[in-house]
Amino acid sequence: MTLKALGKPLFCEALRRIISTLANKNEELQNFLGTVDRTIIGLQDESCKVTSELELEMEKLSSALEEKGVELREAIVEETQRKKLELQKQLSDGKFALLSCEELLEFANQTLSISNEEEFLKAAKEIKERVTMAPAFRLTTRPAVSESMAKYSVDFSMERSALQRLHFLLVPKAPEIDISSCIVCDNIISFTWQPSNDAACATSRPTECYDVEYQKTDVNGWQKPAGETPWEKICDITDTKVTISGLKFDTCFTVVRVRAKNKMAAGEFSEPVTIETRAYNFSFDATTAHVDLKVQGDTVTWEPQGVKSHDPRLKGKENKSSRSATPSPNKTAAIRAGRDRFSGESYTVLGDQDMIGGCHYWEVRPLADWKSLTVGVAYRASLGRFDQLGKSSGSWCLHASQWLQSSLAAKHNNRSKALDFLIPQRIGICCDYDNGDLLFIDIDRLRLLHSFKAKFNQPLVPAFTVWYGGVSIATGLQVPSFMENFLSRTQSLTNLLQ
Numbered sequence: 001m002t003l004k005a006l007g008k009p010l011f012c013e014a015l016r017r018i019i020s021t022l023a024n025k026n027e028e029l030q031n032f033l034g035t036v037d038r039t040i041i042g043l044q045d046e047s048c049k050v051t052s053e054l055e056l057e058m059e060k061l062s063s064a065l066e067e068k069g070v071e072l073r074e075a076i077v078e079e080t081q082r083k084k085l086e087l088q089k090q091l092s093d094g095k096f097a098l099l100s101c102e103e104l105l106e107f108a109n110q111t112l113s114i115s116n117e118e119e120f121l122k123a124a125k126e127i128k129e130r131v132t133m134a135p136a137f138r139l140t141t142r143p144a145v146s147e148s149m150a151k152y153s154v155d156f157s158m159e160r161s162a163l164q165r166l167h168f169l170l171v172p173k174a175p176e177i178d179i180s181s182c183i184v185c186d187n188i189i190s191f192t193w194q195p196s197n198d199a200a201c202a203t204s205r206p207t208e209c210y211d212v213e214y215q216k217t218d219v220n221g222w223q224k225p226a227g228e229t230p231w232e233k234i235c236d237i238t239d240t241k242v243t244i245s246g247l248k249f250d251t252c253f254t255v256v257r258v259r260a261k262n263k264m265a266a267g268e269f270s271e272p273v274t275i276e277t278r279a280y281n282f283s284f285d286a287t288t289a290h291v292d293l294k295v296q297g298d299t300v301t302w303e304p305q306g307v308k309s310h311d312p313r314l315k316g317k318e319n320k321s322s323r324s325a326t327p328s329p330n331k332t333a334a335i336r337a338g339r340d341r342f343s344g345e346s347y348t349v350l351g352d353q354d355m356i357g358g359c360h361y362w363e364v365r366p367l368a369d370w371k372s373l374t375v376g377v378a379y380r381a382s383l384g385r386f387d388q389l390g391k392s393s394g395s396w397c398l399h400a401s402q403w404l405q406s407s408l409a410a411k412h413n414n415r416s417k418a419l420d421f422l423i424p425q426r427i428g429i430c431c432d433y434d435n436g437d438l439l440f441i442d443i444d445r446l447r448l449l450h451s452f453k454a455k456f457n458q459p460l461v462p463a464f465t466v467w468y469g470g471v472s473i474a475t476g477l478q479v480p481s482f483m484e485n486f487l488s489r490t491q492s493l494t495n496l497l498q
Contacts, residue, residue, distance in 0.1 A: 072152075072154065075152065076149065076152050079149065079152060080149070082145075083145040083146075083147075086144040086145050087143060087144065087145060089144075090143065090144050093135070093139055094139060094141075096135060097134070097135040097136040097138075097139045098136065100134055100135055100136060101134060101136040104127065104130055104131065104134060107123075107127065107130075108127050111123040111124060111127060169262065169263060169264040170264075171262075171264060171265050171266075171267050172195075172196060172207050172259075172260035172261065172262050172266075172267040173196030173260070173267055173268070174196065174259060174260070174267055174268045174269060174270045174271075175193040175194060175195050175196060175210065175240075175258050175259070175260055175270050176193060176194045176196075176270055176271070177191055177192075177193045177256065177257070177258060177270050177271070177273045178191065178192050178193060178194060179273055181241075182256075182273065182275050184275055184276065184277060184478070185478070185481055186478060186480050186481055187245070187246070187247045187248070187249060187279070187476075187477055187478055188243060188244065188245045188247070189214070189243070189244045189247065189254060189256070189275060189277070190241065190242065190243040190244070191241065191242065191256060191273070191275075192240055192241040193210075193240055193241070193258050193270065194240070195207055195240065195260060196260065196267075207260040207261065207262055208238075208261055208262050208263060209235075209236045209237055209238050209260075209261050210236075210237045210238075210240070210258055210259065210260055210261065211233065211234070211235050211236070211237070211258065211259050211261060211266060212233070212234040212237060212242050212244075212256065212257070212258045213231040213232065213233050213234075213256070213257050213258075213269070214231065214232050214234075214244060214254055214255065214256045214257075215229060215230075215231050215232065215254070215255045216229065216250065216251040216253070216254055216255075216277075217229075217251055217252075217253050217254070217255055217274075218251050218252045218253065219253065220252070220253060220274060220276075236261075242258075244256075247277070248281075248474075248475075248476035248477075249277040249278065249279035249281065249476045249477070249478060250279075250281045250475075250476040251277065252276065252277065252278050253274050253275065253276055253277060253278075254274075254275050254277045255272045255273070255274050255275075256272065256273050256275060257269040257270050257271070257272045257273070258270050277478075279361075279475075279476050279477055279478045280353070280355070280360035280361060280362060280475065280476075280477070281353070281475045281476040282351040282352055282353035282362070282461075282462060282475050283298070283351070283352050283353075283475070284298075284300050284349050284350075284351065284352065284464075284473070285349065285350050285351060285352035285461075286349070287340050287341070288340055288341060288342060288348070288349055288350045289341060289342070289348075289349035290341060290342045290343065290346060290347045290348060290349065291305055291341060291343075292304050292305055292347055293347055293348075293349050293466060295349060298472050298473050298474070298475070299367065299470055299471070299472040299473075300349050300464060300466055300470055300471060301367065301466070301469065301470030302347060302466045302467055302468050302469060302470060340385075341385065342383075342385055342386070342387075343385045343386055344385070344386040345386075345388070346385070346386050346387060346388050346465070347465055347466055347467050348374075348383075348388070348389060348463065348464065348465045349463075349464050349466075350378070350380060350383075350461045350462065350463050350464075351461045351462035351463070352461075353461070354380070354459035354460065354461055355377070355431060355433050355459065355460040355461070356433065356459050356460075357433050357434055358433060358434065359430065359431070359432045359433070359434070359479050359487075360430070360431045360432075360433070360479070361428065361429065361430045361431075361477050361478065361479040361480065361483065362428075362429055362462060362473060362474060362475045362477060363426055363427065363428050363429070363443060363473065363474040363477065364426070364427045364429065364464070364471050364472070364473055364474075365425065365426050365427075365471060365472045365473075365474070366400070366423075366425070366469065366470075366471055367469050367470040367471060367472060368469065369468065369469045370402065370466070370468055370469025370470060370471070371401065371402050371403045371467055371468035371469060372399075372400070372401045372402070372403055372465075372466075372467040372468065373399075373400055373401075373464070373465060373466050373467070373469070373471055374388075374389045374390065374397045374398070374399045374400075374411070374463075374464065374465035375397060375398055375427060375429060375440075375462075375463070375464055375465075375471070376389060376390070376395060376396050376397025376398055376411075376429070376438070376440075376462075376463055377395070377396055377397075377429075377431055377438060377460045377461065377462055377463060378392075378394055378395035378396070378397075378460065378461060378463040379394035379395070379458040379459070379460060379461075380458075380459060380460075380461050381394075381458065382394025382395065382458070383395065383463075388465065389411070389463050389465050390411025390412055390413075390414070390416070391411070391413075391414045392413065392414070393412075393413045394458070395412065395463060396411075396412045396438050396452045396454065397410070397411050397412070397463065397465075398410055398411075398419075398427065398440045398449065398450060399411050399416070400423045402423070403467075403468075406422075406423055408421055408422075408423055408449070410440075410449075410450040410452070412452060417450070419449060419450055421442065421447070421449055422442075424442035424443065424444060424445070424449070425444055426442075426443040426444055427440060427441070427442070427443065427449075428440070428441035428442075428443045428480070428483075429441075429462070430479060430483050430486070430487070431460065432487060433456050433460065435487075436453055436454045436455050436456055437451060437452070437453060437487060438451065438452040438454065439451045439452075439483070439486055439487070441483070441486060446482060448486050448489070451486075451489075
């Protein structure tokens with residue numbers, strides 16, 4: 001094979017690459033030209049839109065000015081009419097007084113020509129009486145109103161100056177979040193911001209409202225992660241501060257940002273600020289749950305697998321044929337349960353996050369129609385499949401029962417202490433691992449139900465036992481501020497059950 005024959009395939013391949021490159025560039029240029037054309041059309045449309053808006057605003061301004069002119073003209077007419085009526089009344093009264101005065105003057109001149117003394121005295125007396133009652137002497141000779149209309153003089157110099165400063169509305173600049181004002185407490189985030197001090201925006205039009213957005217993340221220092229979670233929004237805030245409540249702190253950080261809006265549009269967002277929102281967040285570990293417990297999200301319910309005779313307390317409610325058809329509960333549990341699941345009468349499930357230090361908090365709510373429940377903490381490794389909470393040295397718990405009668409008790413190491421409290425509807429559990437404090441709080445009444453003092457030396461997990469009914473948990477909660485009072489009380493106490 002000759003060199004010339006070898007070169008042709010290479011040249012063909014190179015030519016194909018050149019053609020492909022030219023085709024791509026041709027497509028790129030066509031797309032670019034299409035983009036420019038669309039931009040020109042869009043620019044023209046936007047220009048027409050802005051012009052129309054300007055004309056509309058000018059018409060509104062002209063209309064407002066005309067309305068104000070009509071109002072001012074009517075005020076001038078009303079004031080002129082009022083003054084004119086008062087002056088016309090004075091003019092009428094003056095003419096009447098003048099006529100009366102002239103008649104009296106003529107009568108007085110005639111009296112002077114009377115020669116009879118008796119008639120003269122009588123006429124003089126009449127003149128005196130008429131002078132006393134004459135309207136000419138009771139009428140003021142000063143105009144009731146002045147001809148001046150000075151108080152209706154108008155001065156539009158300020159308005160004229162404002163109109164001369166009229167310019168297009170600018171998009172507001174990004175505000176600046178005051179980092180020192182960021183407060184995180186009781187699963188609430190609050191912060192303030194400063195509006196932009198840009199002079200042009202300040203003279204253009206004041207900001208009408210703000211939009212706040214926040215996003216949860218486990219990254220310290222905001223960056224756009226892959227598969228970015230959506231921003232939560234709070235819109236149309238008229239103040240320069242916000243409080244975000246009802247949060248679940250299931251990430252280590254929360255990123256917040258804010259933007260200003262005016263009549264025209266919303267501006268750019270401020271620089272994001274990352275706020276630490278660390279809290280204890282866990283779920284039920286379904287792999288540990290007894291087969292008769294159903295874990296679904298943040299709830300666990302007792303749902304026997306086909307028969308109620310798994311629990312001897314319910315056997316009396318079963319008919320004989322049902323009992324005879326029921327396999328041994330221990331055998332059934334052993335068949336269906338995994339190696340890590342609780343079995344027998346230990347209707348237990350554990351949390352999936354260990355506690356090895358720090359202070360942690362979560363809450364438990366009994367669901368409707370529950371009969372018996374136990375909540376607390378345990379060493380995961382210390383519990384066997386058939387162990388019940390509170391009966392070992394590695395578990396501390398609060399037990400509540402509505403079976404036959406209501407009761408509440410604290411349990412640890414197979415010892416129980418009855419508690420003289422009503423069973424709460426919401427139980428707060430606080431575990432201060434480092435100081436060895438475990439507290440159970442009636443949240444609705446903010447009352448300490450019981451506290452344990454221990455020296456924790458293994459990883460702890462939340463633990464739950466449910467028989468009939470169920471419970472729900474609230475996690476991702478910070479240690480509430482009110483817990484400081486309860487924790488301070490227990491620092492010097494040693495519980496009798498230890």
